[in-house]
Amino acid sequence: MDFGAQYAQLIARRVREAQVYSEVVAHTVPVSELLAREPAAIVLSGGPASVYAHGARRVDPALFEAGVPVLGICYGFQAMADALGGRVARTGTREYGRTDLQLLDGGGVLHRELPARGPVWMSHGDAVTAAPEGFVVTARSAGAPVAAFEDTGRRLAGVQYHPEVVHSPHGQEVLRRFLHEIAGIRPSWTTANVIDETVSAIQAQTHGGRLICGLSGGVDSAVAAALVHRAVGDALTCVFVDHGLLRSGERAQVERDYVAATGVKLVTIDARERFLSALAGVADPEQKRKIIGNEFINVFQKATEELLAEERQNGSGEHSGYRFLAQGTLYPDVIESVAIGGNPAHLIKSHHNVGGLPERMHFELVEPVRELFKDEVRQAGLQLGLPKEIVYRQPFPGPGLAVRILGEVTPERLRIVREADTIVQSEMEASDWYYRVWQSFAVLLPVQTVGVMGDQRTYDYTVALRVVESQDGMTADWVRLPHELLARISNRIVNEVKGVNKIVYDISTKPPSTIEWE
Numbered sequence: 001m002d003f004g005a006q007y008a009q010l011i012a013r014r015v016r017e018a019q020v021y022s023e024v025v026a027h028t029v030p031v032s033e034l035l036a037r038e039p040a041a042i043v044l045s046g047g048p049a050s051v052y053a054h055g056a057r058r059v060d061p062a063l064f065e066a067g068v069p070v071l072g073i074c075y076g077f078q079a080m081a082d083a084l085g086g087r088v089a090r091t092g093t094r095e096y097g098r099t100d101l102q103l104l105d106g107g108g109v110l111h112r113e114l115p116a117r118g119p120v121w122m123s124h125g126d127a128v129t130a131a132p133e134g135f136v137v138t139a140r141s142a143g144a145p146v147a148a149f150e151d152t153g154r155r156l157a158g159v160q161y162h163p164e165v166v167h168s169p170h171g172q173e174v175l176r177r178f179l180h181e182i183a184g185i186r187p188s189w190t191t192a193n194v195i196d197e198t199v200s201a202i203q204a205q206t207h208g209g210r211l212i213c214g215l216s217g218g219v220d221s222a223v224a225a226a227l228v229h230r231a232v233g234d235a236l237t238c239v240f241v242d243h244g245l246l247r248s249g250e251r252a253q254v255e256r257d258y259v260a261a262t263g264v265k266l267v268t269i270d271a272r273e274r275f276l277s278a279l280a281g282v283a284d285p286e287q288k289r290k291i292i293g294n295e296f297i298n299v300f301q302k303a304t305e306e307l308l309a310e311e312r313q314n315g316s317g318e319h320s321g322y323r324f325l326a327q328g329t330l331y332p333d334v335i336e337s338v339a340i341g342g343n344p345a346h347l348i349k350s351h352h353n354v355g356g357l358p359e360r361m362h363f364e365l366v367e368p369v370r371e372l373f374k375d376e377v378r379q380a381g382l383q384l385g386l387p388k389e390i391v392y393r394q395p396f397p398g399p400g401l402a403v404r405i406l407g408e409v410t411p412e413r414l415r416i417v418r419e420a421d422t423i424v425q426s427e428m429e430a431s432d433w434y435y436r437v438w439q440s441f442a443v444l445l446p447v448q449t450v451g452v453m454g455d456q457r458t459y460d461y462t463v464a465l466r467v468v469e470s471q472d473g474m475t476a477d478w479v480r481l482p483h484e485l486l487a488r489i490s491n492r493i494v495n496e497v498k499g500v501n502k503i504v505y506d507i508s509t510k511p512p513s514t515i516e517w518e
């Protein structure tokens with residue numbers, strides 16, 4: 001249950017790492033509704049509020065009376081103490097960051113045999129000063145006289161610190177013990193089970209109907225399609241639209257490597273001319289994005305119609321057309337976020353995916369990875385035998401290189417940014433940096449500057465390098481790449497890519513900047 005925590009998704013992921021399926025629900029969901037879903041256990045997240053603040057999100061005591069195991073974390077721990085008759089007070093000692101935790105009474109089930117003293121990650125102003133009746137206090141810290149408690153009879157427990165973050169070294173073990181030992185849940189959420197269950201669910205949903213799936217080259221749609229293929233075989237047709245805004249080698253990766261790994265039926269649509277002429281003369285970033293999104297839907301729609309016509313001609317007559325559209329929607333896109341003061345980054349650019357397709361074409365959606373986090377999608381991809389280059393590929397925006405060419409997209413500018421991008425990727429891979437960063441790419445700036453090459457004056461373009469680290473793309477920091485690597489990339493681009501005489505490195509964070517330049 002999410003109380004507006006910075007870490008709600010992280011908690012859900014950690015629970016899954018303990019091989020227990022988890023979902024995030026908003027704290028606004030009534031307890032009766034929550035219990036009707038028959039959870040095996042409930043975790044109450046942290047949150048920005050004080051239990052005493054006006055309008056604080058208190059927990060309905062009914063939650064603790066249903067016999068469902070509950071773990072409270074940080075704010076959830078205090079709300080639990082408050083609801084069950086313990087005391088929460090402003091102690092005057094605030095603890096933020098690394099804090100020394102001291103176990104009491106052997107640490108209880110949650111901390112049994114863990115070091116008697118050790119660091120945990122705290123972030124609190126208020127503290128629990130008295131545990132509710134029936135609870136054993138199992139840890140304390142300088143600022144929290146009650147830093148953990150448990151009542152194993154009622155299967156209720158709580159910790160003031162954040163077990164979900166890596167800065168609490170034994171945090172995962174503590175979560176695991178709550179789930180497996182206190183709550184008694186059997187760890188069964190494994191990649192193999194996920195694949196089997198998803199395959200059955202797809203078969204049940206589509207029973208014999210035909211599906212179409214747009215491949216983007218990215219991991220989400222690749223895994224979604226591979227799962228569907230495993231479930232329904234040739235009832236699936238994959239469509240890959242080459243809009244001419246791809247990086248070099250990308251089309252081959254899908255047409256050759258992906259098809260070889262999965263055996264899916266693939267139709268590639270070469271729409272390069274069409275996209276380029278629709279984009280001719282357009283410099284405004286939002287307009288470019290809209291044109292690409294619309295063209296994409298048009299091309300996709302036409303492709304399906306042609307596929308159908310072809311099959312009718314071949315006399316395979318009796319089928320019901322393509323009723324289903326498979327998409328690679330991920331769980332983080334589905335979670336109803338209650339982030340307080342959250343980052344509205346997703347509203348800043350009109351992101352392109354195949355979102356408009358289902359309405360326009362009356363498809364029913366099949367979303368095989370809708371319940372999965374990115375790392376789980378990757379695990380499934382590996383297990384399904386997809387190439388590592390696809391499974392661990394960096395994110396690439398739907399509108400492709402068009403948003404990495406500032407201003408108008410022309411064939412010449414595409415050539416420049418594509419060649420520069422190839423150099424960036426090959427140097428990142430050669431130096432082992434590629435898989436350590438979120439994204440690394442080149443941006444072509446419509447700025448020409450004076451340079452000198454072999455005694456000749458040049459007046460050429462500037463390329464910006466953007467290399468960022470990020471957890472989810474919502475916030476990002478620029479990567480402190482070794483200067484030698486930057487030097488090599490810079491040298492190679494200037495020497496090998498005709499039309500470029502200057503390289504700059506983007507050292508801005510998101511926010512206030514964004515990752516892509518458009």
Ligand code: XMP
Binds near residue numbers: 345399439473515516
């Ligand atoms: P920004 O530039 O908004 O990007 O900081 C955040 C992340 O999203 C990617 N991105 C897109 N992905 N369609 C996508 O599928 C899009 O239209 C799109 N625009 C940006 C970007 O590469 C980064 O990882």
